[in-house]
Amino acid sequence: MQKLLNIVLFGPPGAGKGTQSERVISRYHLTHISTGDLFRKHLGEGTVLGLEAQRYMDHGKLVPDEIVIGMVEEKINSTADTNGFIFDGFPRTVLQAKVLDKLLKLAKGSISVMILLKVPEDELKSRLRLRAKISGRTDDQDEGKIQTRITEYKDKTLPVASYYNQQEKLVTIDGVGSMDEIFSKVCTVLDPLYESS
Numbered sequence: 001m002q003k004l005l006n007i008v009l010f011g012p013p014g015a016g017k018g019t020q021s022e023r024v025i026s027r028y029h030l031t032h033i034s035t036g037d038l039f040r041k042h043l044g045e046g047t048v049l050g051l052e053a054q055r056y057m058d059h060g061k062l063v064p065d066e067i068v069i070g071m072v073e074e075k076i077n078s079t080a081d082t083n084g085f086i087f088d089g090f091p092r093t094v095l096q097a098k099v100l101d102k103l104l105k106l107a108k109g110s111i112s113v114m115i116l117l118k119v120p121e122d123e124l125k126s127r128l129r130l131r132a133k134i135s136g137r138t139d140d141q142d143e144g145k146i147q148t149r150i151t152e153y154k155d156k157t158l159p160v161a162s163y164y165n166q167q168e169k170l171v172t173i174d175g176v177g178s179m180d181e182i183f184s185k186v187c188t189v190l191d192p193l194y195e196s197s
């Protein structure tokens, strides 16, 4: 069986995960799992899961692990034919990362690499302020929520980078520069993995 290319695209809010994911998907034909997008979809459809998640998203807090994990498990298990997955905004806690390893082991292999997009905090804040004007995302439109999301990232999400570092799967990329420059660095990491998959 062909080896799957499973990538975690990682970084704080505003690091450019969504933008780079789109490019990665079209170049490597991967299945996108963005937990933020999935929650917003549920919310738009008014599902129970969406309404539950909204209670946390509205405050810039992380949605509880059991809710996120159930949603991701369902998505992985319902994807039949794929070259692999790109996880965008997931895992955001060490528990999520551990469960993801187990889920992939059962079904699709393992994480090939985690790419961390590194961006200084001032730059993140100005990007989020700019995105607020275009995206209509309520969590981008409030300084307090932006700060909470950055604090949640530092407290609960950043330890996930150490988790993958211990597995020698962490690659850090400078996330400041043009989209093309950053994508070309992402490709330098992914091309060899794609060729060997």
Ligand code: AMP
Pocket: 013, 035, 036, 037, 039, 056, 057, 058, 060, 061, 062, 063, 064, 068, 088, 089, 090, 091, 092, 093, 096, 139, 149
């Ligand atoms: P994002 O679109 O990735 O910025 O996510 C928007 C919001 O969805 C976050 O601020 C969290 O409230 C929630 N969220 C998305 N992914 C996760 C996750 N993996 N764990 C917990 N909460 C999440």
